[in-house]
Amino acid sequence: MKLIEKLDMRWNKTGTYKSRWGLFLCFYCNRKVEKNLADGCKDKSCGCARYEIKAETQTIHGQTPTKLYQRWVTIRNRCSNSNNRSYKVYGSNGIKVCIEWRNDYQPFKEWALKNGYREGFDLCRKDVRKDYTPGNCFFAKGAYNSRHTTTTKMTWDKVRTIRQLYKDESMSQDQLGKKFRICPSTVSRIVNNKLWIEE
Numbered sequence: 001m002k003l004i005e006k007l008d009m010r011w012n013k014t015g016t017y018k019s020r021w022g023l024f025l026c027f028y029c030n031r032k033v034e035k036n037l038a039d040g041c042k043d044k045s046c047g048c049a050r051y052e053i054k055a056e057t058q059t060i061h062g063q064t065p066t067k068l069y070q071r072w073v074t075i076r077n078r079c080s081n082s083n084n085r086s087y088k089v090y091g092s093n094g095i096k097v098c099i100e101w102r103n104d105y106q107p108f109k110e111w112a113l114k115n116g117y118r119e120g121f122d123l124c125r126k127d128v129r130k131d132y133t134p135g136n137c138f139f140a141k142g143a144y145n146s147r148h149t150t151t152t153k154m155t156w157d158k159v160r161t162i163r164q165l166y167k168d169e170s171m172s173q174d175q176l177g178k179k180f181r182i183c184p185s186t187v188s189r190i191v192n193n194k195l196w197i198e199e
Contacts, residue, residue, distance in 0.1 A: 001026055001043055007034065071123050072101070072108050075132050098133040115139065154182070159196045166191045 007021040020037040026046040033046040078086035079097050101108040111134050112123075121139040123132075130136045158180060165171045166187075173191065177184040189195035 001033075001035075001040055001045065003037075003040065004032065006037065012036075067119065068109060068112055068117060069105060072105050075123065076102065079132065095129075096131045098131055100134070101132065112139070154180075154196065156196070159190055162187060162190050 001024040003022050004025055005023040007023060009018040010021050011018055021034055022037045022040050024033055024035055024040040024043075024046070025031075026033060026048065028045045029048045031046055031048075033040075035043065035046075076097050077084045078090040079095055080091055081087060082091065084091075096102075101111075115134075115137075116139045118139065121141060124138055124140045125132065125136050126138065127136055162176050162180060165176060166173065171179065173184045173187040176182075176187045176191075180187075186195065
């Protein structure tokens, strides 16, 4: 609001102290209103536009409900929030989100849209021991991400060994499950190329 004229001192509503008043012009409705000088100088409107002003100041990017925004929130939480259930795998092992992405969603969004983000794809790291950075991240289908984590027990070498042993009829699916400590249904999906799919 714009101060047009300074007015006299007045008692406040409770009559406990005097304060300086002023006549202000509201930019939203073009009305002239009298207000306490301190309040009038910091207020943006006479009260007519409080909801519009709140929406402008609180809506930073308007992306909160999107899945991409939720992915950004997730990687930040798992790396910096010790109360997050994934923190022990990420943050406590020194995995961080790069400075470029850490406090600003917009650079992350721009990078994602230029680097293959699609609905149903997960954010993956090339080297799972390194940070979330533009050079270490890419998007892939969820199955890729579930196989390439620091906690996964299965590797491509084990998968190929399982397939070879089964193909040679050296071991049954039950025996392979016991040997590699995985359930027979997982062995079945591996040997039938439904899990850990060879490109």
